[in-house]
Amino acid sequence: MTQQLDYLKETPSQTAGPYVHIGLAPGAAGFDIYRQELGWDIAGPNARGERIRVEGVVIDGMGSPIKDVMLETWQANSEGIYAHPEHTGDVEDGFRGWGRVITDFDTGEWGFDTVKPGPVKLPDGKVSAPHISLWIVARGINVGLQTRLYFEDETEANAADPVINLIEWEKRRQTLIARKTERDGKTVYRFEVKLQGPDETVFFDI
């Protein structure tokens, strides 16, 4: 016999199911209950930097858009600072950097407004290219999927990004790059997440 380690085991994940909206976005489920729902304003009114819109869709293995998916977003501000006590630096009043995004029930399209995050300095001296972390849950997804959205117009930063460079297959790196478009003078990035197939999005075990 040996001594016992006294760690606990993590609570196992279960799917968010088709009715995730009731808990996390009740307005979308069809009723009004809370004074305010959380995650609708990612950057807040005082955020500096470029205002952008991000739009996309999550596509299943049959090639169909998933209409009951929910995404959460996590990002730094335009100066590369996260609104978190362990990250040194200040963010603008009202900047949380976190958002909840639900799809249109008919089309599966989703979108959110935010500011473009800045590059993040890492403790080892490297720099992370501007990115938004995404967490994707839905019916049929047993453990929330983690991925990252990078920006097409950050070619140099992306080429030096330590996470992108961990991906052995250069072709797969492209699945993390949001395409830049413009609409009515506003920058819109398009990001399609594919759960299966030859262009399957890179997901991270973080």
Place this chain on the structure above:
Amino acid sequence: MLKPGPFYQRDREWHPPAHTPNYKTSVSRSPQYSMISLENNVSEITGPTFGHNDIDPLDKDLIYNYAKSGESAIGERIILHGRVLDENAKPIPNTLVEIWQANAGGRYRHKKDTYLAPIDPNFGGCGRTLTDENGYYYFRTVKPGAYPWRNWVNNWRPAHIHMSIFGTAFCQRLITQCYFEGDPLIAKCPIVNTIPDPAAIELLVAKLDLNATIPLDTIAYKFDIVLRGRRSTLFENRPEGN
């Protein structure tokens, strides 16, 4: 004081795999390539924080938070309570816990739910709270009913409450489901059985807690939640070249 370091790796053999054919919807929604393993860095060890300005005290009382004045939700009145801990058994204070569930008849208040059990006009079906300084949380609600769902022809979900928990870091983010001790449907549920290890399933079953019951009023179930723990930085290595 030791500096907090990276989080313990998530045990992917403990969690359900992505591809679980008996839960049919997972088949076309499960990535097929291997995930890329990422050591924790700034984007992973940070995460959103919430405060008491974000929520209201009544949000955690599902019997009354959607009820008309003087009325209340129908069903078996229960308290669901417990602690949010990390794998080091350390309480996680001030973290957001959100729940959602069907009503006592097994019907969700959702525009996509068409089950024939009736909507309860006084029950919304969602609640949220922040853990206190000891990681403790509690909700008052009604016990949800079992309901049928389309998977095989005759599948019934065991009574369950969906739970969403944040912790302090985006890599701790977790959604799970809480089941109730003694429910014979647990062992038969294809969603429960996506989890390979029976010991892991046990962690999702809330235990009847008579000590926390309010006599002649409300029965209680205890449900602790464990999020990923993190190691301490014991030795700092100097970056190469310095």
